[in-house]
Amino acid sequence: MDQRPAISASQAGDGVTLAASGNWTVTEAERLNGEIRQAARLPSGTRRVTIDLSGIDRFDTAGAWLIHRTARNMVNDGLEVVYTGIGPSREILIGEVEKSDRPPAEPRREAPFVTALVNDTGEAVIQSGRDLVQLSSLLGSTVLIMAGFLFRPWRMRLTSITYHLEYMGLRAVPIIALISFLIGGIVEQQGAYQLRYFGAEILSIDLAGILVLRELGVLLTSIMIAGRSGSAITAELGSMKMREEIDALRTLALDPVEVLIVPRLIALVIALPLLTFVANMSALAGAGLTAWIYIDVTPQTFLPYLQNAVALNTFLVGLIKAPFMALVIGMIACLEGMQVKGSAESLGRQTTAAVVKAIFMVIVLDGLFAMFFAAIDY
Template identity: 55%
Template sequence: MNSGPAIAVDERGGDMRFVVSGRWTAPHAAEVERLAAMLLEEARGGGSVRIDISEIGRLDTLGAWVLDRTRHELGDRGQRADFVGARPEHQTLLDEIAYRGFQEPSRAKNLHIVDFLVDVGRTVVEVGKDFVRGVSFLGEVVAALVVVLFNPRRFRFPALVHQLEHIAFRGVPIIALISFLVGAIVAQQGIFQLQRFGATPFVVDLVGILILRELAVLLTSIMIAGRSGSAFTAEIGSMKMREEVDALRVMGLDPVQVLIVPRVLALIIGLPLLTFLSMMSALLGGGLVAWVYGGISPEIFLARLQGAIVLSTFLVGLIKAPFMALVIGLIASLEGLAVQGSAESLGRQVTSSVVKSIFMVIVVDGLFAMFFAAIDY
């Protein structure tokens, strides 16, 4: 009884009786599987089957699972199979093992166009939810700003100065360099195209209007969204993961006032300053290329620039900056507060913050373009 697993066949009339004996345990897994396959083969074509397990010396989970699986496979072939002679402990194990097949549920076959429309619909719903969350969060920030205005002692001025240093002061080198290069590239391409028509001097008009109205503020906003917006999301998200945001609430402090308001105000103040710097750097790069590549001296460049632009051209770019800063700050902060308790969630929200911020910056720029075209400034 304490030997390895074995099966004896006792065929009587139309019924078959299999006497199972020995040790049906994990160390004999290979032999157990072989005997189970032999039982299935011997019972093929017969009537009902009885599996006598009274002679089993030892039965563990693996042996019980194989026996119960064999009984189900006999039933799937239309042969009734039952266990007989089971000791109480063996019957309990067989009841608990409860073999069942794991079959992948059949999926309804949909047309690709249906799946595409489902994805589009789901995306539209998510965009709607994001918009509602953004408007609600904007209300929270405005309410916190009102509280701070009526009680300035609750505002954290050192945090504002700290954020201004990170956003504006430390962002000067990269903004100036990128803007200088973009201005130089725009001027070079403009000269290359305009010289075919003998209109090289008009590159000054092209560079001046394009940079002051669109490129400077758009380029600065995208750079800030990728640089400072991602930093905001990572900082707030890390605090959310370490439950520091909950700790602020327990201490009686409003996380929006403590964490969000200084960052948003720093963006609203710093982005117009960086936009102005971007304008000057891009004009410098464009003027240098126009001098070297197009033969337009600095005196002629400045004189023609004065005739090409007016004050409103300069103001259009600066007016957009605070609104883009507000959008970047809200999205970055909201995505940071949405971080869950894993590093994967933090990375996902930082990526989402940058993508959404850049997208909304371009949308805001388009809305302003339509607005200024409508008012015929």
């Protein structure tokens, strides 16, 4: 059977019949475009056009578009157009082509700057409220599960906790120690330089010791952990959500919070105070080395002076903050990971949001603790 596409025209009175045959597919679209334009040149006096599709063997979207375009142009010229031999499947395809043949939508008008600012602010406030509700729900589930470990300690996943503790704690020691060492040296150098005008360079040791132990040690450690471990938690949970592994856990009657979130939170709460201690010691070592080089204070002099400058409560303030900051970082990272949808774009967006929100909340929490400890004079 000859399957070469063709279209022929036959006239009967004031009507014309266009009969299509062969394969009307995309591979023949270029040649058919010229033929159908030639066939559509109707004689004068034509009022009615019948398009016969019964002779078509194969028909795809390109062929449907050529037929639809021809019929549309004829209707625009005031002719009556009907189809014959169309069949259910071809009718559906031509209908879909007709639906898509619409003029482009008018470009969306940008809202005024003030209106857009108010809208964005409102959406941010609403989203913050939703995040707070979800965080509260996740925190409640976590507390209940941890309380259950008191009565059923065998359900605690020690292997998972140990693994995450190694990754979040032990493997983070080098970068935490290096950065804290450098920051401690910078604080000591700047303090000594500014206090030199008053002849009080030695007080830079007090400045570095108190600032590092109370604020900088735990704050820098929390920010680095939020960027390092927080992003990793969000990416891990988000990837599992995309691959439907979390749904598989629920199918197996396992609670994702107990299996995935609680071990990470426990490991983070244990690791951050230990890393804060490492950061404090590294920063003080950097400050001591800088004091030795910059103001000629030897380690034998630096250590006793530092011991007199700081008290035990100065050291404890930083460590008291650490578990709370770890809990905030872990909760935000886990929540954002569980909100990942089925695309890589969503994974990247939620990971970025987790890091930004965690760092913001860490700074806010540090400010609240600073006001609290100042109020109780601790």
